[in-house]
Amino acid sequence: MTVHDNRPFEPACPLPISAKNTVQLAHGGGGRLMQELIQDIFVRAFHNPLLDSLHDGATWPVEKGTLAFTTDSYVVHPLFFPGGDIGSLAVNGTINDLAMCGAKPLYLSAGFILEEGLSMDVLQRVVNSMAEAARAAGVSIVTGDTKVVDRGKGDEIFINTAGVGFVPAGVRVLPTLIQPGDAILVSGDLGSHGVAVLSVREGLTFEGDIKSDSAPLHHIVADLLDSGIDIHCLRDLTRGGLASVLNELAVAAKVGMMVDESTIPVSEPVRGACELLGLDPLYVANEGRFVAIVPALQAEAALAVMRRHKAASLAAHIGMVTDRDPSMVVLRTVVGTHRVLDLLSGEQLPRIC
Helix, strand or coil: CCCCCCCCCCCCCCCCHHHHCECCHHHHCCCHHHHHHHHHHHHHHHCCHHHHCCCCCCCCCCCCCEEEEEEEEECCCCCEECCEEHHHHHHHHHHHHHHCCCCEEEEEEEEEEEECCCEHHHHHHHHHHHHHHHHHHCCEEEEEEEEEECCCCCCCEEEEEEEEEEECCCCCCCHHHCCCCCEEEECCCCCHHHHHHHHHHHCCCCCCCCCCCCCCCHHHHHHHHHCCCCCCEEEECCCCHHHHHHHHHHHHHCCEEEEEHHHCCCCHHHHHHHHHHCCCHHHCCCCCCEEEEECHHHHHHHHHHHCCCHHHCCCEEEEEEECCCCCCEEEECCCCCEEECCCCCCCCCCCCC
């Protein structure tokens, strides 16, 4: 063996003394520590018959119909914020992606990228939050994966979740079904998630109680479908907020959209925080709000159904789909002027979900 410098050989201990208190590289190495981590943290929290088989994947029979499948990754910083944390956010966000397809969420997977040195107490808190969010939503986390990266090569925890759901026969919810004359509905007030995360990240204090709106939305969607509402399209308002989502849908459907600023719900604490920080609440991220596009004649009935749910108690009719200016979103301001709501060229608030 050739030695190229005079540095002494420093053997690494395969079972670090601190292994019980913090995440070690060995927790991702496939050996004893990894098995202990899986059993003591993940299996214990997510216990269910499909997961307990500890197979490479989960299998289950399906009824006749259509399956929906989605995946998302969560890198929010900080991990904990008013109204939520990265764990519940990962569960709710994936459930909501399925719900926007008109699907009933069934099963989730959970992939964890952990940084060496992460406190086991922090990991347990995140996993417990995920388990509680899944139980509350009526879904199961049935498979997953864990990797550990060197200290300084990650940021405590990144989570990837994938979800499978069942779309009932006859349900079609697609951007291409949007038609001129449709009503644009929003399920609640905007911007609280982005402002809540930013307040903790930057150590800011605002007047009023600003908490993330993170919540599962599938029960609201199911109620709309069961009530006979002819939903043309649904989209949850995450990164980029309302303005970005409306632009995406206008382009996909090749229609114009006109929205009225005076009808868009924004709480006074969020509005004040955005004015102070120079942010537009129409572009700030949400994690428990969605847009529903329905026939105009069904708008009031849809709002009545949505308002029966706490997460949509402030649902509002904010605009109409038009055949003018295809692929463009226009805002009628509170003073009666008009301006184009365009896509942002950058990102207002990175690491928000």
